[in-house]
Amino acid sequence: MAFQLNGFVRLASIGAVGSGANATKALCTYHTNDDAAAVEAAGYFDNLAKDLAKGDFIMAGLDIDGTPQLKNYIVTTIAAGVVTIAAQTTA
Numbered sequence: 001m002a003f004q005l006n007g008f009v010r011l012a013s014i015g016a017v018g019s020g021a022n023a024t025k026a027l028c029t030y031h032t033n034d035d036a037a038a039v040e041a042a043g044y045f046d047n048l049a050k051d052l053a054k055g056d057f058i059m060a061g062l063d064i065d066g067t068p069q070l071k072n073y074i075v076t077t078i079a080a081g082v083v084t085i086a087a088q089t090t091a
Contacts, residue, residue, distance in 0.1 A: 001038060003047055007031045014057070022053035031061040036071055036087075045075075045083040052083055 008030045016023045032039065039062060045052065058073040072088040 001032070001034045003044055004032060005047065008048065010051070017055060025053065026056045028052075028056060028058045029060070030058055031064055033063065033065040035063045035066070036069065039071075039073075040085065040087065042084075043082065045085060046081055049078050049081045049083050052078060054078060058085065 009028060011027045011029060013024045014027045015025055017025060030039075038044065039060060045058075052075050054075055054077060056075045058075070060071050060073060062069045062071060073085040074088070075083060076086045077084045
C-alpha cells in the first residue's frame with residue numbers, strides 16, 4: 001500500500017528548538033494497514049514534505065487489519081521533497 005493522508009493527524013505543537021522557520025516541533029499520529037517495513041521504506045512520507053519538519057514525532061499504529069503494532073518515529077531529514085524517518089531506538 002501507499003501513504004494515506006486520511007490516516008495522518010497533526011495533534012499538537014510540542015515545543016521549539018531554536019527559532020525561525022520549522023523551530024516548533026509537532027506530535028503526529030498515523031494509522032495504517034501497512035506494516036513497519038512498508039512505512040519505513042524510502043519515500044513513504046514524501047507527500048508530507050511541506051507539512052513536516054526535522055524533529056517532528058510520528059506515533060504510528062501499524063498493520064491495523066492484521067497484527068496491530070505501535071511504533072514511534074522521528075523525522076530525521078527533509079531534503080528536496082524527500083522525508084526520512086528513524087524508528088525509536090530506546091524505551
